[in-house]
Amino acid sequence: MSLDAGSIVERRRLRRRVSFWRVSALVLLAALIVAVGLRTTGILPGKTSAHVARVNLNGVIMGSDRRQKLLEEVAKEDGAKAVLIEIDSPGGGVTASEELYNDIRKIAEKKPVVAVVGSVAASGGYIAAIATDRIIARQTSLTGSIGVLAQYPDLSGLLSNLGVKMEAVKSAPLKAAPDMFKETTPEERAALEALIMDSFAWFKNLVSERRGLSGARLETVADGRAFTGRQALELGLVDEIGGEDEARAWLADNRQISKDLPVRDWKASSDTLGELGLARSALAGLADAAGFPTVGASLRATSSLMDVHALDGLLAIWHPSIQR
Secondary structure: OOOOHHHHHHHHHHHHHHHHHHHHHHHHHHHHHHHHHHHHHOOOOOOOOOEEEEEEEEOOEOOEHHHHHHHHHHHHOOOEEEEEEEEEEOEEEHHHHHHHHHHHHHHHOOOOEEEEEEEEEEOHHHHHHOOOOEEEEOOOOEEEOOOOEOOOOOOHHHHHHHOOOOOOOOOOOOOOOOOOOOOOOHHHHHHHHHHHHHHHHHHHHHHHHHHOOOHHHHHHHOOOOEEEHHHHHHHOOOOEEOOHHHHHHHHHHHHOOOOOOOEEEEOOOOOHHHHOOOOHHHHHHHHHHOOOHHHHHHHHHOOOOOOEOOOOOOEEEOOHHHOO
């Protein structure tokens, strides 16, 4: 089938476009290879060169494999001479907070770690803070809220009005208790309270050990209240009022970490391409345009959502809307 002049011109134009994107992709890949090589050798500043690492802990604390891996990398990286843990969290799961505490303590065994509190570092957020060598908070930061809770709805009245009755066959009376579909029995409440108080004892002992509090002073801070930064300083829950500047000054005066060292952010989703500011999705698009669909698919596959586990179990969290 013969082609007219217009079709021939259009095909040539398409070929030029494909060639342009292929060349662009090759140039980009070459630049990446050169940049990675320079960073590896230390010519470009990166995680391997001397710096102070900044790690942000924001939002509700849940189990996260990526966060754990990030903190392990920070602990191992010789270029990170000290670590600033910037906390803005009301807390979260008790077990997740325990894991986070242990991960930060592993870093502190190798290098100095300072917590810089933002708006709030309460409950599980405070557990993360006391894992560090020093806690610095703003005057109006909220912290403390030392306690544990479990919440569940009681739908028994609603179901009764609807004429619905839930049946269950259990191996023992306390199996799957409490049950939101029926009123909680005294035995079930006692069993749940035992779990709460055991976790609370662990939390309180942690505060006593890390902050040197005992007796009446410990009981005062462990009644579940949140405190401002100024109150927390007076009660011994934090060490200083200030922010990152005060943290750097303390590191210089007490840990010989020069103020001239740059601060670099470490993020759980970071990798070599991420550090260079290149989004995987953009690279995938270039790979597709260049005629390498397999490469594009591979890049997209590595852009999966962070493996964050659901918030479940007992909670060490502060929020006015869920306070009794």
